[in-house]
Amino acid sequence: MSEEEAMQDENRGVLERLLAVLTLLLILAMAARYTVSPDTWWHLRAGQWIWLHRALPNVDHFSYTRLGEAWHYPGWPVEVLMYGLYRLGGTGALNVAVALTVTTVWGLVWLTLRELEVEVHPLLKAGTVAWGAAASAVYWNARPQMLSFLLSALFLWLLARAKRGRARLLLGLPVLMVLWANGHGAFIMGLVWWGAYWAAAVLRWAVQRRREGPQAAASAWRWLLSLTAVGAALAVAVLLNPYGLEMYGYPFKTLGIHALRLISEWQVPDFHKASLLPMLVLLVALVGVVGASARRMTLENVFLVGGMLALALTAVRNVALFAVVAVPALARHAEYLLRDGLQWLPSRPARPPARPHPKINLGLVALAALLAVGKLGVMTLPGVNAGAAAQNFPVDAVAFLETAHPQGRLFNDYGWGAYLMWAAPDYPVFIDGRADLYGDEIIGQWLRVVGVKPGWDAVLDYWDVRLVLMPPDTLLGRMLVARGWRVLYRDDISVLYGR
Numbered sequence: 001m002s003e004e005e006a007m008q009d010e011n012r013g014v015l016e017r018l019l020a021v022l023t024l025l026l027i028l029a030m031a032a033r034y035t036v037s038p039d040t041w042w043h044l045r046a047g048q049w050i051w052l053h054r055a056l057p058n059v060d061h062f063s064y065t066r067l068g069e070a071w072h073y074p075g076w077p078v079e080v081l082m083y084g085l086y087r088l089g090g091t092g093a094l095n096v097a098v099a100l101t102v103t104t105v106w107g108l109v110w111l112t113l114r115e116l117e118v119e120v121h122p123l124l125k126a127g128t129v130a131w132g133a134a135a136s137a138v139y140w141n142a143r144p145q146m147l148s149f150l151l152s153a154l155f156l157w158l159l160a161r162a163k164r165g166r167a168r169l170l171l172g173l174p175v176l177m178v179l180w181a182n183g184h185g186a187f188i189m190g191l192v193w194w195g196a197y198w199a200a201a202v203l204r205w206a207v208q209r210r211r212e213g214p215q216a217a218a219s220a221w222r223w224l225l226s227l228t229a230v231g232a233a234l235a236v237a238v239l240l241n242p243y244g245l246e247m248y249g250y251p252f253k254t255l256g257i258h259a260l261r262l263i264s265e266w267q268v269p270d271f272h273k274a275s276l277l278p279m280l281v282l283l284v285a286l287v288g289v290v291g292a293s294a295r296r297m298t299l300e301n302v303f304l305v306g307g308m309l310a311l312a313l314t315a316v317r318n319v320a321l322f323a324v325v326a327v328p329a330l331a332r333h334a335e336y337l338l339r340d341g342l343q344w345l346p347s348r349p350a351r352p353p354a355r356p357h358p359k360i361n362l363g364l365v366a367l368a369a370l371l372a373v374g375k376l377g378v379m380t381l382p383g384v385n386a387g388a389a390a391q392n393f394p395v396d397a398v399a400f401l402e403t404a405h406p407q408g409r410l411f412n413d414y415g416w417g418a419y420l421m422w423a424a425p426d427y428p429v430f431i432d433g434r435a436d437l438y439g440d441e442i443i444g445q446w447l448r449v450v451g452v453k454p455g456w457d458a459v460l461d462y463w464d465v466r467l468v469l470m471p472p473d474t475l476l477g478r479m480l481v482a483r484g485w486r487v488l489y490r491d492d493i494s495v496l497y498g499r
Contacts, residue, residue, distance in 0.1 A: 016122040018361050020110055023126045025368040027106050027133045031099035032376040034388040036091050037141040039433040040082075041393075042418035043075065045425075047083030050076055056242055062421045064409055064428040065442050065463065071434070072243045074250060078144035078183050091389070092380030094142040099376055101146045106133045108153040109324060113331050115160040120335045128334065131285075132327035135278040139320030148186035151176055153324055155193045156304075160328075163197065163300075167223070170230045177237035181247055185436075187238065188251045189321065194234055196307065198227045200299035254436045259443035263414075263435065265317040279312070279319045286330045293333040294340055301329045393419040394494035397469060401427060406488055406498055408466020414446060416469065416494075430463065452479050468497040 042062070049057050056076055060066045085093040106129050113125050139149060155173060162169045173194065180187040201224040209217035241247050260266040271280045286305070290297060297305070304325040312322035378384060389395055394416055401410075401424050410427045412420055417432025431438055431446045438446075449456045452475050460468075468485070470477055472495050480497045481487070489496040 012122065014361070016125070018364070019122045019126040020107075021365055022368050023110070023130050024103050024107055025365070025372045026130055028099055028103045029368075029372040029375050030133060030137065031102035031140055032372065032379050033095065033099075033140070034091075034379065034385065035095050035098040035140055035142045036385075036389065036392075037143060038393075038415040038418050040091075040094070040142045040418070041422040042432050042434060043079045043082055043143060044086055045418070045421045046073070046076070047079035047081070047086075048422075050080050051083055060434075060437055062425075062428060063417075063430065063432065063437075065430055065445075066437050067428065069437065071437050072246060072250075073434070073436070074182055074185050074187065074241065074243075074247055075144035076182065076242075077179070078147050082142065082144075089380060090382060091142070091385040092382065095379040095385070096376060098140055098142050098146060099379075101150050102133070102136075102140055105136075105149055105153040105324070108150075108157045109327055112153075112157045112160050112328050115157070115164050116328065116332050116335075118332060118335050120331045121338065124331055124334050124338070128327045128331040131278060131282055132323040132330075135282045135323040135326075136320035137278070138275050138316055144184040145186065145317075147180065147183040148189060149320060149324075151180050151183075152189055152193065152321055155190055156324065156328075159193060159197050162226075163223070167226050170226055173230055174233040174237040177234050178240045181238045182241045185250050185254060187247075191231075191234060191238075192307065193304070194227065194231055196303035197300055198224075198231055199303055201227050203299055250436070257435055257440055257443070259440050259447065260435055262443075262447065266315045268314060269312065269316050269319060276316070276319070279323065282323060282326055282330070283309070286326050286333075289330055289333045289337055293337045295333060295336045297329060297333075301325075301332075305329050390493075393423075394469060395423075396491050397489055397494040397496055398423045400489045400496065404488070406467055406496075408498070409464055410467040410469060411449065411460060411463075411465045412469050413450075413471060413494075420469075427467075430465070450474070450476050452476055457483070466499055469494055470497075471495070 045062060046057060049061065057071060060069050060071045082094060082097075085097055089096070109132065110125060110129055113120050113129070136149075139145065154176065158169045158172060173190070177187065177190050180190050201220065205217050205220035205224050208220050214221075238247060239245060254260070269276050269279065271277065305322075308318065308322040308325050311318040386395075398420065405426075409430075410420070411430045412432075414431055414433070417429040420427060420429050421432055431442055435443065445459045447453075449459050450470070456476075456479075467488075468476070468480060471493070472490065477495055477497065480499075485497040485499045487495060488498045
């Protein structure tokens with residue numbers, strides 16, 4: 001290698017490191033926000049219960065509609081961690097944890113791009129990773145699902161690196177699966193990621209064996225055997241949880257709830273919403289670049305991208321994982337398209353490579369770090385988090401409940417159930433975000449009441465409901481007043497009715 005080529009390689013390495021740091025700091029700044037969702041609160045409540053009782057809540061303790069019913073949720077380690085973070089720094093600590101998790105995920109995606117068979121230009125890496133992160137932002141909530149986000153990126157990086165000659169890395173997947181199967185119900189995605197590589201390995205070995213003979217396919221056969229052995233270990237690893245074989249049915253039990261389609265994160269993406277426009281642009285760019293590129297998609301990408309696109313188009317909660325698998329495919333084909341396009345341009349005389357500017361680079365990194373860390377610091381402030389909570393949850397209404405102590409069972413808004421579990425534990429809830437616990441029966445009853453459908457009042461009578469907490473100006477609220485219910489409390493966020 002000539003001195004000029006060595007300097008070009010060095011400069012490219014400097015540029016890649018610079019853009020990697022700047023891109024991840026940009027993502028950290030993007031992720032530094034209020035991440036408490038309605039479901040965050042019931043995870044905190046469960047973590048608190050586990051912490052206090054030193055046991056798992058095998059039955060429901062928090063509602064009156066499912067009190068004492070079996071409840072086996074795969075997420076207890078993350079819930080305990082969430083509660084520990086909350087004790088240390090309130091919801092601000094949860095914001096920091098989510099932001100760091102998001103940044104780590106896209107750092108792993110950046111590393112995955114380095115395992116492609118083609119060296120992607122650093123600017124393409126930065127652009128695709130940053131845009132993929134923006135597309136995944138709909139997923140950034142303080143919930144155990146962030147573990148699935150992180151482990152998905154880690155699985156995909158390890159699989160890509162193992163395929164490039166580090167097969168021993170596959171041994172780490174079953175260990176991670178033990179954590180995943182205990183940490184979140186989407187552990188099934190680990191088997192999906194493995195399955196995509198396994199299916200590609202089967203087809204590649206079969207085609208190679210048919211065309212070139214068994215000896216030529218020996219390497220493909222060894223790779224297939226390695227994946228098969230790891231797949232068996234993954235299947236066993238899932239069983240290492242407090243509930244054993246039952247966990248295999250958990251994802252399918254949840255998906256079998258028909259009423260899930262009425263919950264926003266389980267609905268088909270609405271691309272009229274600004275939060276989903278990055279995903280639409282990512283999809284259009286992927287289709288365009290792959291279509292214009294002269295290279296075929298790898299078999300792994302066919303299964304990964306095709307499968308996740310199908311899932312993302314059926315439920316918003318799958319958009320983030322689609323972004324994780326789409327970015328490597330987009331970067332790969334964009335690089336090939338760029339190289340093919342440059343061949344058509346007239347050649348220009350070579351110029352001496354520019355020298356790096358360490359002081360300028362350091363200044364850029366320092367400025368980006370200052371902005372990212374500064375924004376993250378703002379999101380730890382108690383006042384900022386309290387203000388955000390007051391805008392999203394019935395904080396003042398709960399204060400009234402805790403002060404005035406009106407008697408009777410409480411019927412609540414679906415999105416507020418978890419907050420009530422946490423902030424008003426003396427009032428068991430009618431429903432909250434634990435759809436797997438309530439099923440179609442209770443969710444259906446809740447929908448009947450809030451929609452004021454025939455039999456709505458019979459549901460309230462059956463459960464002996466004396467209090468109703470809903471947003472202002474609802475049809476249910478007007479009907480309650482017409483039936484003689486009194487307004488016990490009202491503010492801009494909520495109204496408490498009583499009888």
